[in-house]
Amino acid sequence: MFVVSLHYVCEIQEVEQHLEDHVAFLDREYANGTFLASGRKNPRTGGVILARAESQTQLESILAQDPFYQHGLAEYEITEFVPTRTSAELRCLLEA
Structure with a gap:
């Protein structure tokens, strides 16, 4: 499992111009089962994605899209981690 931390390197107005396409990308990867959770940082300096992938290389290839x-x-x-404990609601994230 991976945690992806995005940090914007431009003005937020430029981010907004590409937000619709970014959301379509997120939707596609949720449908593929790659992304498990995502959202904006607060303050709005970027975002965070919780993802599953076979390897960091595979995830990097996905993120390049x-x-x-x-x-x-x-x-x-990108930070890889192996969840070993979760709340009951997130037990599905534990790896076999």
Whole structure:
């Protein structure tokens, strides 16, 4: 499992111009089962994505399709982790 932290490297107005395409990208990856949760940081300096992928290389390939990446609007920090404990509601995130 991976946590992806996006940090905007441009003005928020430029982010807004590509938001609709970014949301379409997110929707596609939710449908593919790659993304499990996502949202804006507060304050709005970027976002966070919780993702599943076979490898970091595979995830990087997926993230390269994000319009925010393609237009150079954000930097991406990827952290891999293995969840070993969760609340009852998130037990499905535990790896076998």
